[in-house]
Amino acid sequence: MHQIQERLNDVLQRIRDAERDFSRAQGSVKLLAVSKTRPSQDIRQAAAAGQKRFGENRLQEALEKIRQLADCDLEWHFIGRVQSNKTRAIAEHFHWLHSLDSIKNARRLSTQRPDTLAPLKVCLQINVSGETSKGGFRLEEAQEASELISNLPGLELCGLMAIPAPAETLAEQRRPFRVLRELREELARPDMPLSTLSMGMTDDLEAAIAEGATIVRVGTAIFGPRL
Numbered sequence: 507m508h509q510i511q512e513r514l515n516d517v518l519q520r521i522r523d524a525e526r527d528f529s530r531a532q533g534s535v536k537l538l539a540v541s542k543t544r545p546s547q548d549i550r551q552a553a554a555a556g557q558k559r560f561g562e563n564r565l566q567e568a569l570e571k572i573r574q575l576a577d578c579d580l581e582w583h584f585i586g587r588v589q590s591n592k593t594r595a596i597a598e599h600f601h602w603l604h605s606l607d608s609i610k611n612a613r614r615l616s617t618q619r620p621d622t623l624a625p626l627k628v629c630l631q632i633n634v635s636g637e638t639s640k641g642g643f644r645l646e647e648a649q650e651a652s653e654l655i656s657n658l659p660g661l662e663l664c665g666l667m668a669i670p671a672p673a674e675t676l677a678e679q680r681r682p683f684r685v686l687r688e689l690r691e692e693l694a695r696p697d698m699p700l701s702t703l704s705m706g707m708t709d710d711l712e713a714a715i716a717e718g719a720t721i722v723r724v725g726t727a728i729f730g731p732r733l
């Protein structure tokens with residue numbers, strides 16, 4: 507078996523183990539394979555092993571791969587910083603955006619989403635550690651932002667996403683993920699269930715699953731160190 511396929515199986519096993527260890531329903535956590543910096547050939551290998559969702563954070567690089575892999579029927583997730591002048595390409599080429607962090611860009615994406623496509627699925631990125639350098643809505647901005655964005659016709663607000671600062675122990679890793687889970691519980695309503703929690707990467711996916719992650723975004727553990 508190819509190395510990427512072996513690593514992919516290892517990551518899927520880690521996810522299943524964490525679901526069991528933290529009393530999560532089996533299969534409730536989805537894997538987003540973060541393929542940034544990796545060539546299309548690597549993505550093709552992961553796709554051959556059954557992986558369908560791929561995450562990219564640089565637009566030009568992503569568009570190139572989307573074109574090269576058009577025959578594979580993959581689901582593309584944008585996870586990088588959104589620049590206003592790039593919203594049209596995101597609206598036209600992606601299924602998901604995890605890192606929505608401004609109302610202005612939300613309105614642009616909604617207007618620019620082609621009518622022929624289903625609404626773009628989005629998560630609000632939340633700055634859970636309060637670091638000014640990090641992207642994301644502040645916790646106190648989240649309610650207003652979620653209500654506004656849930657009303658935009660070109661977008662489907664699916665949930666929340668965070669990229670906490672790295673931490674060493676499981677307990678420390680869980681803390682910011684718990685903040686995101688509690689925010690979700692606070693904001694969710696019958697007409698806005700916010701069922702997606704996009705959190706957890708190679709080094710902290712167990713902590714994220716313990717706190718309710720529904721999508722983990724994993725790069726290094728599948729594809730090896732970044733190129």
Ligand SMILES: *Cc1c(COP(=O)(O)O)cnc(C)c1O
Nearest residue numbers: 540563585707708723724725726
């Ligand atoms: C790169 C990246 C990941 C994956 O990180 P790994 O540590 O390689 O698993 C997840 N989320 C975002 C937003 C990223 O930019």
